[in-house]
Amino acid sequence: MSAFLQAVVSGLVTGSIYAVMTVGMTLIYGTLRTLNMTQGSMVMIGGYVAWMVFDGLGWGPILGGVAAAVVGFAFGVAIQQAAIRPLIGRRGVDFEMTAFISTFAVAIVLSNVALRIYGARSKAVPPVIHGRLHLLEGISVSWHSLVMAGIAVGTLLALGGFLSKTRYGLAISAVAQQLDAARLMGIPAQRVYNLTMGVSSALAAIAGVLLASVFFVSPNAGDLPLLKALIVAIFGGLGSVRGTILAAYIIGLAEALVSLYFGVKWSLPLLFLSIMIVMLVRPTGLLGKPEEARL
Amino acid sequence: MLEVRNLNAAYGQTRVLEGVDLTVAAGEFVVVIGPNGHGKTTLLRTISGLVPTTAGEITFDGERIDGERPERIAMRGLVHIPQGDLPFVDMTVEENLVLGAFPADAWRIRAERLERVYGIFPLLADRRSNRARTLSGGERRMLALGRGLMREAKLLMIDEPSLGLAPVIVNEVYQHIEQIVATGITLLLVEENFSHVQTFDARVLLLESGRVVREGLVGDLLADEIVMATYLGT
Numbered sequence: 001m002s003a004f005l006q007a008v009v010s011g012l013v014t015g016s017i018y019a020v021m022t023v024g025m026t027l028i029y030g031t032l033r034t035l036n037m038t039q040g041s042m043v044m045i046g047g048y049v050a051w052m053v054f055d056g057l058g059w060g061p062i063l064g065g066v067a068a069a070v071v072g073f074a075f076g077v078a079i080q081q082a083a084i085r086p087l088i089g090r091r092g093v094d095f096e097m098t099a100f101i102s103t104f105a106v107a108i109v110l111s112n113v114a115l116r117i118y119g120a121r122s123k124a125v126p127p128v129i130h131g132r133l134h135l136l137e138g139i140s141v142s143w144h145s146l147v148m149a150g151i152a153v154g155t156l157l158a159l160g161g162f163l164s165k166t167r168y169g170l171a172i173s174a175v176a177q178q179l180d181a182a183r184l185m186g187i188p189a190q191r192v193y194n195l196t197m198g199v200s201s202a203l204a205a206i207a208g209v210l211l212a213s214v215f216f217v218s219p220n221a222g223d224l225p226l227l228k229a230l231i232v233a234i235f236g237g238l239g240s241v242r243g244t245i246l247a248a249y250i251i252g253l254a255e256a257l258v259s260l261y262f263g264v265k266w267s268l269p270l271l272f273l274s275i276m277i278v279m280l281v282r283p284t285g286l287l288g289k290p291e292e293a294r295l
Numbered sequence: 296m297l298e299v300r301n302l303n304a305a306y307g308q309t310r311v312l313e314g315v316d317l318t319v320a321a322g323e324f325v326v327v328i329g330p331n332g333h334g335k336t337t338l339l340r341t342i343s344g345l346v347p348t349t350a351g352e353i354t355f356d357g358e359r360i361d362g363e364r365p366e367r368i369a370m371r372g373l374v375h376i377p378q379g380d381l382p383f384v385d386m387t388v389e390e391n392l393v394l395g396a397f398p399a400d401a402w403r404i405r406a407e408r409l410e411r412v413y414g415i416f417p418l419l420a421d422r423r424s425n426r427a428r429t430l431s432g433g434e435r436r437m438l439a440l441g442r443g444l445m446r447e448a449k450l451l452m453i454d455e456p457s458l459g460l461a462p463v464i465v466n467e468v469y470q471h472i473e474q475i476v477a478t479g480i481t482l483l484l485v486e487e488n489f490s491h492v493q494t495f496d497a498r499v500l501l502l503e504s505g506r507v508v509r510e511g512l513v514g515d516l517l518a519d520e521i522v523m524a525t526y527l528g529t
Contacts, residue, residue: 164390167397167402170386170390170393170394171394171397173383173385173386173390174383174386174394177383177384177385177386178381178382178383178384180345180365180377180381181377181381181382181383182383182394183344183345183364183365183366183369184343184345184365184369184374184375184377184381185366185369185394185395185397185442185446186366186369186370186397186398186446187366187394187397188364188366189364189366
């Protein structure tokens, strides 16, 4: 019983981080209608930022998160300008597919640039805080995980507030749901695309900081997170923010429980199996919506 | 306020507008009437920048706007209430309205504007926290009109406010349009059916096959038997 509860606690922590990592992918799919394959690269870049600021500057996790968010935002805007914008509205070009390929190309370039700068050797990022919190007899959670989950949940709440309360946050949903109407109201589509890519990339970079001390930071540290993000995003129903967050927690929990009862090596295969079943039963994902309704 | 000269527009190879001339003076009420599929909606969409021009000029408030992005044109004070209403379906009525006040100057006074729109459309106030997708056709039309009133318009363009609504609801919508006209706003309205606008004191253009074939005051056209036979079936 206590092993089960222990797995639930760690599943919730992982789920929070998955949510932060994936929700950006959802925002981009909602507004730009393409899969952003650089989402994993931003996790990798966030990891390197964490390594540099924790190790080199001695900053704490919150400042590290802020630094990673700023760097991620800048990368996101640059990628939107360089690799996505030129493809929008081209006659006879399938935007969804070309933007998918072009962001994938950027992802490959970024991991090779990281390899060139930092080398192939993984960087270890120490946990920001040591010790464990004992919840019940036999169930404990490391303070580090709690801080990370706290930052993740705080980030999600801030994102929710931004999307539902602020002028540009609402504009993101407006562009996602009805582009023509949004433009007729003076909402600048390109600026919203930049903002969406910036925010999404910042979120992935924050996830990178949170994951940095769990996994080692290396040039391909973003590959597995990208795969997981794709699974979570598809499972949640592409384009639905609520569905994504729900899916992130379900998958985080499922992974922890599968690892507990069947062993870690089964967690990815079973994840893929369950996603295949979900796709067969419910092709739009958990909370997937029809084409005209996004975010 | 608006001057359109020799406007041409096309969807791919299909020419839709073939040399339309149109002016709307400040404070004027102009109606474009024409059968479906003859370019009325395209005319409005071309003016607001959603459809590119293939030839001709559009001048708004003294400046050329053809070739500009729709969001830039909107910021100049052109409010276009589009065909099909185009609500943000997964947002609440209130969020939809608030987005109508997106330009910074309107955003600052959005609470005030919201009260005004709720005053005109009490029905929207009742449904303010409902998602737009749950609204009926008539309610969606009110929402589209309300959203258009959330910011100051130098020119208001309304695309076929009667489209797809039951006659009773159409009357209700036109009562609201009368209220809007009474404010003295510069208004360009598109309608398929002449009967909805025959009580207004407006200048009318008849658009057929992408060309303006007739122009005159409502009274002149009412006196024209051929026009009446074509557009009212009398």
